[in-house]
Amino acid sequence: MSTPVIEILGLDFAYPDGTEALKDIDLHIHRGERVALLGPNGAGKTTLILHMNGIHRAQTGTVTVSGLPVTAPNLLEIRRRVGVVFQDPDDQLFMPTVREDVEFGPRNLGLTGAELEHRVAAAMASLEVADLADRAPNHLSFGQKRRVSMAGVMAMEPEILVLDEPTSNLDPASRQDLTLALLGLDVTQLIVTHDLLYALEVCPRSVIIDSGRIVADGPTSELLADAGLLAAHRLALPAALLLLAGAPDPHRNPPRVN
Amino acid sequence: MSSSHRHALFVHAHSPVHRLSPQVKIAAALIMLGAIVSTPRETVWAFVCYGLALGILVALTQIPIRFLLGRMLVLTPFALLALLFPVFGTDPKVEILGISLSEQGLWDMWNLLAKAGLGLVTAILLGASTEIADLLRGFDSLRAPRLVTAILGFMVRYIDVVVGDLNRMRLALASRGHQGTSIAHWGPYGRAMGTMFIRTYERGERVYLAMESRGYAGEMPASSRVKATPGEWAIALVVVAAFWAVAITARMTT
Numbered sequence: 001m002s003t004p005v006i007e008i009l010g011l012d013f014a015y016p017d018g019t020e021a022l023k024d025i026d027l028h029i030h031r032g033e034r035v036a037l038l039g040p041n042g043a044g045k046t047t048l049i050l051h052m053n054g055i056h057r058a059q060t061g062t063v064t065v066s067g068l069p070v071t072a073p074n075l076l077e078i079r080r081r082v083g084v085v086f087q088d089p090d091d092q093l094f095m096p097t098v099r100e101d102v103e104f105g106p107r108n109l110g111l112t113g114a115e116l117e118h119r120v121a122a123a124m125a126s127l128e129v130a131d132l133a134d135r136a137p138n139h140l141s142f143g144q145k146r147r148v149s150m151a152g153v154m155a156m157e158p159e160i161l162v163l164d165e166p167t168s169n170l171d172p173a174s175r176q177d178l179t180l181a182l183l184g185l186d187v188t189q190l191i192v193t194h195d196l197l198y199a200l201e202v203c204p205r206s207v208i209i210d211s212g213r214i215v216a217d218g219p220t221s222e223l224l225a226d227a228g229l230l231a232a233h234r235l236a237l238p239a240a241l242l243l244l245a246g247a248p249d250p251h252r253n254p255p256r257v258n
Numbered sequence: 259m260s261s262s263h264r265h266a267l268f269v270h271a272h273s274p275v276h277r278l279s280p281q282v283k284i285a286a287a288l289i290m291l292g293a294i295v296s297t298p299r300e301t302v303w304a305f306v307c308y309g310l311a312l313g314i315l316v317a318l319t320q321i322p323i324r325f326l327l328g329r330m331l332v333l334t335p336f337a338l339l340a341l342l343f344p345v346f347g348t349d350p351k352v353e354i355l356g357i358s359l360s361e362q363g364l365w366d367m368w369n370l371l372a373k374a375g376l377g378l379v380t381a382i383l384l385g386a387s388t389e390i391a392d393l394l395r396g397f398d399s400l401r402a403p404r405l406v407t408a409i410l411g412f413m414v415r416y417i418d419v420v421v422g423d424l425n426r427m428r429l430a431l432a433s434r435g436h437q438g439t440s441i442a443h444w445g446p447y448g449r450a451m452g453t454m455f456i457r458t459y460e461r462g463e464r465v466y467l468a469m470e471s472r473g474y475a476g477e478m479p480a481s482s483r484v485k486a487t488p489g490e491w492a493i494a495l496v497v498v499a500a501f502w503a504v505a506i507t508a509r510m511t512t
Contacts, residue, residue, distance in 0.1 A: 050467075053471055055467060055470060076473055076475065079470070079471055079473050080473060083471075083472075084468075084471045086464065086468050086471075088464065090419050090461075091461060091464040091465050091467075091468050092465075092468040093415075094412060094415055094416075094465050094468070094469065095411065095415070096390060096391035096414060096415060097391045100391070103479070104469075104472055104474075104479060105472035105473055107479030108472060108473030108474055108479055109473055136390075136391065136415075137415065138415065138418040138419065152472065153472070156472060156473070
């Protein structure tokens with residue numbers, strides 16, 4: 001098999017106060033995969049992705065990105081390869097205009113001139129934000145901000161795009177736009193979410209993490225069909241779906257038996 | 259939405275002044291200020307010249323007079339202070355409308371009002387014809403320290419976000435029945451400000467994390483410098499030279 005884009009072996013991580021955030025994580029993500037990382041709040045999802053781009057360093061175990069270990073001398077290249085889109089786009093869009101923001105990453109990689117322009121134009125086109133180039137980020141809609149922050153990451157031509165809760169605060173139309181954008185991007189993707197339906201819509205494979213451990217890894221449809229597994233890890237499908245599947249209406253009195 | 263992504267000091271128009279490169283406007287404005295400030299206060303004619311020249315520039319820039327006057331209100335506290343100079347100034351006194359006023363004080367008042375007023379019009383001209391992002395690029399092109407322009411850029415970028423946070427917090431206070439009518443009600447405001455500080459600090463950390471994730475290694479990347487043409491510099495030179503010609507003549511005639 002080819003070298004995985006992300007290879008994590010025996011990763012442990014504890015915060016300075018002793019809180020164990022990750023325990024014995026093994027995870028492989030291969031080129032072209034689209035994987036959902038599911039888990040309740042506080043499960044360690046964000047901590048795990050911050051290991052992938054070297055913001056956190058492995059205390060035990062190893063993290064490798066396309067064969068390159070996450071170590072101090074490799075950091076710039078690691079951060080080029082792993083593009084993280086954070087949850088709040090206001091944290092990510094810090095330059096005065098959209099174009100300058102999309103340019104930020106490639107410029108840090110040392111690109112200039114025509115190469116830079118080409119990179120930025122391609123990234124903006126892939127997320128359909130080219131018409132926003134000269135706008136200030138503060139006055140974009142939330143969905144636009146989300147797509148622009150993704151363009152800023154795509155401009156680094158990452159090998160894997162990591163999105164932290166990409167659907168939070170999006171209205172249904174923007175959510176649909178995001179889905180189309182993600183499905184249209186030719187890049188390996190890891191989508192951190194607790195939106196199970198979104199995982200099903202976009203990701204063929206899901207990994208469930210709870211209390212810092214990977215508790216399940218398999219086809220999304222199979223994991224979501226396992227009600228016991230979901231309940232054990234504080235994940236639940238929307239009530240409407242359960243209703244369609246034949247569950248009783250919670251607002252109707254149970255039929256009386258005389 | 260058409261105008262809301264511009265700053266409050268900006269006037270949308272397609273004037274020749276708007277079209278000038280930002281660094282040309284910034285340099286010209288600073289040098290013009292130098293001329294105005296260094297003009298001896300007794301040469302009233304020189305200030306009239308500056309006023310006329312700035313008037314022409316205001317007209318060229320298509321700044322509405324109401325907008326200009328509104329922006330000039332920031333001068334009010336200084337003007338009020340200046341009004342006190344003639345009253346409390348030293349002898350000799352002159353009699354104007356039956357009030358005995360200090361001659362020295364009158365000159366001080368004139369000096370402050372004329373220079374601050376003309377200086378303010380110059381600054382308004384610059385602000386009204388240049389968007390913030392262009393101003394930052396202009397300062398960059400003039401080789402202002404990148405750290406300083408970066409900090410200014412962050413300030414501009416996040417001021418709306420922070421004000422939004424603050425408004426939501428005020429709304430939350432009001433929605434749970436808080437009234438800020440007396441000083442006794444100010445406690446929650448103080449705590450809200452404390453919370454704001456912590457939230458802003460945390461946002462700063464998250465922004466830094468996002469910067470690091472996109473390869474930031476301690477230095478802001480150079481922005482694409484906007485090139486100003488020699489023609490633009492020549493136009494600016496003419497205006498600036500006119501101001502300094504007046505200033506130098508005024509200095510030599512006193």
